[in-house]
Amino acid sequence: MEARWLVTALSAIGLIFMLLGLAALALPTTHEGIQVWQLDNRHAIYAMDVAGGFALALGLILTWLGSRVWRRMVLD
Numbered sequence: 166m167e168a169r170w171l172v173t174a175l176s177a178i179g180l181i182f183m184l185l186g187l188a189a190l191a192l193p194t195t196h197e198g199i200q201v202w203q204l205d206n207r208h209a210i211y212a213m214d215v216a217g218g219f220a221l222a223l224g225l226i227l228t229w230l231g232s233r234v235w236r237r238m239v240l241d
Contacts, residue, residue, distance in 0.1 A: 168238045175231030182224030189217030 190213075197211035204210065 168234055172231045172235045172238070175227050175234065179224045179227030179229075179231060182220045182227060184224075186217045186219070186221030186224060189213045189220060192217075 192213050194211070197213040199212050200209050201212055201215055202210040
């Protein structure tokens with residue numbers, strides 16, 4: 166019974182982190198914070214790009230962990 170709540174919680178938290186990460190990646194340049202790395206004259210990586218990438222990766226990992234818990238629950 167606890168595994169069902171764990172699957173739901175991991176999936177929901179993962180989805181929230183993915184949405185936050187995508188929202189951070191979609192911000193206009195004026196709202197992205199400090200510049201972390203200048204690639205060339207037209208492209209740069211800003212602080213919110215790094216934070217958005219981290220949040221997106223964390224969300225993907227959490228939803229993957231939820232799927233592993235669900236798979237273990239189904240197969241056992």
